[in-house]
Amino acid sequence: MSQLRHPVSTCATRAAQWKMWLFKVFSVIYAVAVCASEDNDATTYSYRESESTAPPPFEPPVPVLERTSSWSDVFSSEKVVLECKATSSSELIITWKKDGSPLGSGPNLSPSPDKSVLTITATSTQDSGYYTCVVEGKKKPSQTKESGPVEITVYASTPKPTLARDSDFGEMFPGESITLTCSVDVSSGWEYLWHNDQHQISGVNNKSYTINSVMTQNSGQYYCQGKRDQFLTHLSESTTLKVIDPPTPGLQLQTAWKDVFEGEAVEFRCHVVSSTPGWTFTWHRNKQQLQNNPVEIINGDGSSLKINPVRQTHKGSYTCKAHLTSRGVNSGFSSEVMIQVSEIPVPTLKLVTKWPDVFPTESVNMICEMQTDSADWTYAFYRDVTEVQHYNSDKGRNLSITSASTSDGGNYSCSGKLKSRDVYSTKGSPLNLHVYAEKPTLTLTRDPEYDVMFAGEAVTFSCAISVQSEWTYLWYKDGSKVTGSSDKLIVQIRGTADQGSYTCKATRGQNPAFNTDSSEAKQLKVQENKPKPTITQQPDAKKLYVGENVSFECKVENSDGWSYDWYKDKASISNNSNSLKMKGLSLLNGGVYKCKAKRGKTGFNTEFSDQRTVQISEIPVPTLKLVTKWPDVFPTESVNMICEMQTDSADWTYAFYRDVTEVQHYNSDKGRNLSITSASTSDGGNYSCSGKLKSRDVYSTKGSPLNLHVYGEICFLLLIFDTVLH
Missing domain, CATH: 2.60.40.10 (Immunoglobulins)
Incomplete structure (x- = not known):
């Protein structure tokens, strides 16, 4: 009797099946007993009949029933082939029984022509039972012989395989292995078909399907199906194989800055977005793995790295990797975070106003700046060693002095503090501020400095200041502002409207501007008419x-x-x-x-x-004439001469000479006359005269001489002589 196979069932189902099996066994035993009894009766009958009249009946051989198909437990549409074997089969008639009853005909029953082979196509559980074959001789009388039974079991439904996997990871990663196992729990002789996303996997028919090194293209829905000959089971439930690349870890800088200064702390966190638990992490700087140490502190699962304090050696590119150590899975590098480690910068103090030398009441504005990212810092200011403005002042990086005095003079410096964290710089180089004790003085000049100027001329006023700087100048006439900003004011004189009192001031800076005191005034006097010399x-x-x-x-x-x-x-x-x-x-x-x-x-x-x-x-030459008539005179006689110019004689004064001796000088009250009141022989000689202009030193030459002869004899004789002559 062929071995029986039973499907997996519940306890109640198993009990029912055992009862059925026992029933069939007892039925077989009963049938054999009955047949044996009949054979004995028949033998006895035949013997007795032979003893009486007839020959003994033909005794056929006992047939042997064999199942030539592979399985005795089958499913709907599967075929079972039974072959009834007996010697001299050509002389025999073969019939078939099921469960002791003759087997009828049906579309699922296909006997061979000689009835020795019966092909049963299973259609339902009705086809289950114990099949036997019976032989008898074609010539009568003949005995019949029945084979032993062959049990055929037909299952009610098509089985569904069970699909199992050796790893139940929701996600798998390239390089890992997985084995899928397919099992049909009823019957035997199965080979297995494997499917991935409705595509049959070729070349695989084993119960187990192993992928030694999964790849992302292996992802999909896997299911299996049992097959023997042409029969196919139902498809198993599917299992999902999800193969993904290891997640790229995310690297986060926990501190809010990438540019750090020596002495600060920096902290990183590495994480993966994955439904798979158990990741651990390693840290790398410039692709070199870091080890836990007192400065570079890595936590238990490696998900955080803290460096404190930071030094120059810690600058570089930081990355992390994720690992599933138990499965041998390693991620690639995370994106990098570049850490720059800088020395704390030293601020520079600059003047916003342009001048390090200022005057009383002038405003001063300074600004403290870092070489880069000045807005990230807040600043404190110092004069000499005294802090004059603290960090976090609302004035920011500026220090303003609204009205300077000598007490504001000194060496100013500043230091910086990062707004976001406690990083302090040293003080920068000092900037000296000098505050004068007095305002500068102005000297106003005018060029040309003519007392009076005339329409058509131009005059230039120059405003000189005692302290040189980038001054702008303000000009005023009679207290009213006039146009001009340089240290010179050129006035093109058009008329008396331009005359007046001119002054200047100097100014520099703005918001507010610093103004000097006014210069002394310079007057401009203008005459409108063109002068005539x-x-x-x-x-x-x-x-x-x-x-x-x-x-x-x-x-x-x-x-x-x-x-x-x-x-x-x-x-x-x-x-x-x-x-x-x-x-x-x-x-x-x-x-x-x-x-x-x-x-x-x-x-x-x-x-x-x-x-x-x-x-x-030409200077005229005077003429000397006698007023008295005689050039020869006697002692005691008077003589009168006159010196005359040809014209304008009255304009001249005269000098008289006897021989070479001046006898009467210019400017004599006697004018142009020379008088001898009582002549003597000493008065005789050659007389001449020269003229001199009364008004100026113009001298004429002497005129022609006039001879005066004075007799030495008594005047009486002269008179007699005179009388006689007369």
Whole structure:
């Protein structure tokens, strides 16, 4: 009897199946007993009949029933082939029984032509039972022989395989291995078909399917199916294989800054987004793995790294890796975090206002700056060693002095503190602020400094300050502001509206600006009309004589700064003095003279002066004449002479000479007369005279001499002689 196989069932199902099995066993035993009894009866009957009349019946051989198909427990649509074997089968008639009853016909029963082979196509559990074959001879009488039974079991439903896996990880990673096992718990002889996402995996028919090194393309839904011959079980439940690359760990800088300063602490955290637990981490700087030490502190699972205190050796590129050590899974490097370790910068103190030398009441503004990222710092300011403004002041990185005094002078410095953390710099280099005791003084000058200026001229005011700096200048006329910002103010004079009192101030800076005190005023006096110079002559005479000296003076009243041009008969004379002097006049010097004035600094010219006509004559020679009639006189007689010029005799005074002796000087009250009241012989001689202009030192030569003879005899004889002559 073939071995029976039973499907896996519950306890109740198993009990029922055992009862059925026992029932079938007892049925077989009963059938054999009955047959044996019948055979004995038949033998007896045949014997008795032979003893009486008939020959003994044909005794066929006992057939042997064999199942030539593979399985006795089958499923719907599977075939069971039974072969009834007996010697001399060609002389036999073969019939079939099921469970002791003759087997009828049906579409699922296919006997061979000689009925020795029966093919049963299972359709339902009705086909289950004990099958036997019966043989008898074709010639009668004949006995029948029945084979032993072959049990056929037909299952009610198509089995469904059970799919199991040796690892139940929700996620697997490349390089790991997995084995899937498919089992059909009923019957035997199975081979297995494997499927991935509805595609059959070729070349695999074993109960187990192993992937030694999974890859992401191995991901999918896996299921299996049992197969024997043409029969297929149902598909198993699927199992999901999810193969993903190891997660790239995320690296987070827990401290809020990548640029750190020596002495600070920096902390990192490494994590993975994964449904798989049990990850651990390693840390790397510049791809070199770090080990836990007192400065570089790594926690238990490696998920955090803290470096405290940071030094220059700690700068570099930080990454982490994730590991599933129990499964031999390693991730790649995380994205990198570059840590820059810097020395704490030293701030620089600069002046926003431009001048390190300031004046009382002037404002000062300083700014403290780092070389980079100045806005990240807050600043404290110091004068010498005294803190004058603390960190976190609302004034930020500026220090302002609104009104400086000498007490504000000193060496200023600043230091920085990071706003976000306690990082302090050292003080930067000092900046010296000098505060003058007094405001600077201004000196206002005017060029040209002419007392009076005229329309058409230009004047330049210059404002000089005692302390040089980048000053802007303010200009005022009679207290009102005028346009101008340099240290010079040029006024193009158009009229008397430009005259007035001019002052200046200096200013520098802004918001607020610093202003000096006002300079002393400079007056500008303007004359609107073009001046006409006055020409004077010395001597002031219409007629001049050869050899005389004459000078002219050209003058512009109430003003200065002039040079002069001289003209004779409209021709220019090379002379720019205010006076024209001519010595030793000659007749060629006669003519019409005039002048005009000009200012070299402004190029301004006056009108021409009035003309002066100069007439030059030869000095006349005087004539000496006797007023008394006789050139021969007697002792005690009076003599009167007169010296005369041809013209203008009254303009002259005269000197008289006897021989070479001057007997009467110029400017005598006797005028042009020489009188001898009582002649004597000593008065005799050659008399002459010369003239001198009363008004100036013009001297004539002596005129022709006049001989005066004084007799030495008595006057009586002379009288008689005179009478006789008469």
